[in-house]
Amino acid sequence: MALPVLRVGLIGNGTVGSAFATALDANQERLAQRLGARLRLTQVAVRHPDRHRGTLAGVRIHDDAESLANDASVDLVVEASGSPDAATWLRRAIARGAAAVSANKQAIAGDRVLLQALADRHPLLHCEAAVAAALPIVRALRDSLDGEEIHNVRGVLNGTTTYILTQIERGARFRDALLLAQEHGYAEADAEADLSGRDAAAKLAILATLAWRRPITVHDVDTKGINGNIVDVVRVAREHGSRVRLVAEAWADDTLHLRVEPKILHPHDVLARAENVVNVVEVHSALAGPLVWYGAGAGGARTASALLGDLLVASRALVGATAGSIAA
């Protein structure tokens, strides 16, 4: 019997979007088996549709992301554009009953409606890829720790600055290290978003929204970044066995505190394990105590992994999948 087909529309085909399209194609059979339905990429919206897109043979390519989001023939919208307009597209898609899967932390962390949907665990909005790439920290806070009281969330959440700081520890110059991070595809289209701390602040806002169940925006985070002046601090810290990292932290006492800033970390601090593009996230909760996640937090394939996982969860919500009955 032919499997039902779910149609996927992709917005963005850069580092993340192209890795996602490649992974979707390479894993077609595996995903169909797991889902009981086929996921077919039917259209892609980009800024420059005339550029060569080798991996998208047979897929309609255009430059109208809004029409893709509104298109009733698209069941799942995957958004990896980095565009500030993406919040509107994601909301439109969900409003008409499609699922929205996004890697765009700024779009989500700047939009109270989407943040409220996350706080409410809306089944059609998913953004694992927006925070720490494949590290399953969004799902952990959304589902696994859903019954818990979260005391605090701390993390090294930006791969670009961690990569730069690691290279400086090894003797590189700030500017050269930034160029390398950009070449690897870790940095945002405007790397100032990484350097200023805005990228980490948006990720923290999403995690805090899930942890404390109310919209917390990127603007609620007290944010400081790094620049070339950090080099001497990094080298002196290294001589003492310590490390400088851009640390994002949120903790609750009478009020909720949210902060991103460069910090000198004790060598035994678990966040000091963040090297190159590795992200580390630590969560303290009432019952589970301290929990730690560790792994690559940027890069095309790493982020595509999270998008695929979200795509399956969202697809199951759409098809109302139920597992077969269990014999008693």
Ligand code: NAP
């Ligand atoms: P990128 O390489 O700059 O690619 C952006 C893509 O979006 C390009 O294909 C671009 O089209 C398209 N685009 C931009 N504005 C558009 C618009 N208004 N309408 C339609 N398409 C548009 O960026 P990226 O590194 O893949 O990042 C994409 C998103 O994923 C960002 O939100 C980023 O924060 C997030 N993210 C990135 C990483 C990473 O490691 N890079 C990891 C996790 C999350 P053209 O190709 O025609 O220019």
Ligand code: HSE
């Ligand atoms: N620019 C981001 C970073 C990409 O360096 O962490 C991953 O979200």
